[in-house]
Amino acid sequence: MASPRGLFDLRRVWRAAGYSATGLKAALKFEPAFRQEIALFIVLAPLGFWLGRDGVERSLLIASLVLVLVVELLNSAIEAAVNRMGEQPHALSGRAKDLASAAVFVSLLLVVLVWTLMLADRFG
DSSP, X not given: OOOHHHHTOHHHHHHHHHXXXXXXXXXXXXXXXXXXXXXXXXXXXXXXXXXXXXXXXXHHHHHHXXXXXXXXXXXXXXXXXXXXXXXXXXXXXXXXXXXXXXXXXXXXXXXXXXXXXXXXXXXX
C-alpha cells in the first residue's frame, strides 16, 4: 500500500512536469508536423472559443484541436522509438509508423467533422 506521503509527493509531480516540458521542447525543435499543428491550434482555438455558443461547443471545438496535438506527440514518440531500433527496414517498423500516422490523420478528420458540424449548425 502506498504511503499517504506518496500520494501527494510534489517532487514527483515537479519532475514529471519537467519531463513533459522537455518533451514539448523536443517536439517543437525536431517535429515540423507538430509545429504546423501548434500553428493551427494558435489560429483556430481563439476562433473556436469565439464561435462556440456555450461551454460544450467551445470544449468540442478546442478539444478536437488538442487531440491532434496529443496524437502527434504519440506519433512522434513511436517514430523516435522505431528509428532508435535501427535503420534496417522491417515490415513491423513500417506498420508501426504507418499506424501512428493514420492516428494523426483520423484526429485531423475529427477536427474537420466537429468544426463542419458546429459551423453548419451555427450558420446553416
